[in-house]
Amino acid sequence: DGGITQSPKYLFRKEGQNVTLSCEQNLNHDAMYWYRQDPGQGLRLIYYSQIVNDFQKGDIAEGYSVSREKKESFPLTVTSAQKNPTAFYLCASTAYGTMKELFFGEGSRLTVL
Amino acid sequence: GQQLNQSPQSMFIQEGEDVSMNCTSSSIFNTWLWYKQEPGEGPVLLIALYKAGELTSNGRLTAQFGITRKDSFLNISASIPSDVGIYFCAGQDAGNNRKLIWGLGTSLAVNP
Numbered sequence: 001d002g003g004i005t006q007s008p009k010y011l012f013r014k015e016g017q018n019v020t021l022s023c024e025q026n027l028n029h030d031a032m033y034w035y036r037q038d039p040g041q042g043l044r045l046i047y048y049s050q051i052v053n054d055f056q057k058g059d060i061a062e063g064y065s066v067s068r069e070k071k072e073s074f075p076l077t078v079t080s081a082q083k084n085p086t087a088f089y090l091c092a093s094t095a096y097g098t099m100k101e102l103f104f105g106e107g108s109r110l111t112v113l
Numbered sequence: 114g115q116q117l118n119q120s121p122q123s124m125f126i127q128e129g130e131d132v133s134m135n136c137t138s139s140s141i142f143n144t145w146l147w148y149k150q151e152p153g154e155g156p157v158l159l160i161a162l163y164k165a166g167e168l169t170s171n172g173r174l175t176a177q178f179g180i181t182r183k184d185s186f187l188n189i190s191a192s193i194p195s196d197v198g199i200y201f202c203a204g205q206d207a208g209n210n211r212k213l214i215w216g217l218g219t220s221l222a223v224n225p
Contacts, residue, residue, distance in 0.1 A: 006155075043201070043215045090156070101161055102158070104157070106155050
């Protein structure tokens, strides 16, 4: 079945460590996105990529980094510079050139100890 | 950043009741999307709307793109326990189709 796979589902890290969240899609979508979700704050855009080897900062990119070496993959690294990294992270993709009808993965919950 | 005004923030209803929620924006939108998110999962697209006045159904769900292009509503008829979750609206500003603006969600609880 086609879809978006995020891993790991749950991740714990110590302060000062970098962690990488995986996002893979087999929908043949060109555009991929990373969102952060905190209780009561809705979804906030971290980074997005509309084509391979190109990506753009979203509203809250500080402390995060991404790469887009393959169409299917868009990993997110949460660096030690991110001051409040504990959150639920969602990866999404769309077949459209603009942001609409996003399909989401199941999310990754990161907890900093 | 820009946000949509989504209301109500939460609802607690009895099974079988109808539900209505809405979103409003300060600017004109060219797309309205309604998503449902269950605990620990990613949002799932329920209905997409692209034209002012458009009324679209998906089973017991009906959504409309407001005539002014600044609002949208979602109705759920004859609610059932599996309707529980958080419903999000999202819209694309007509002046900036590079971004999707999100509401803060309506949390729905259904008492069997």
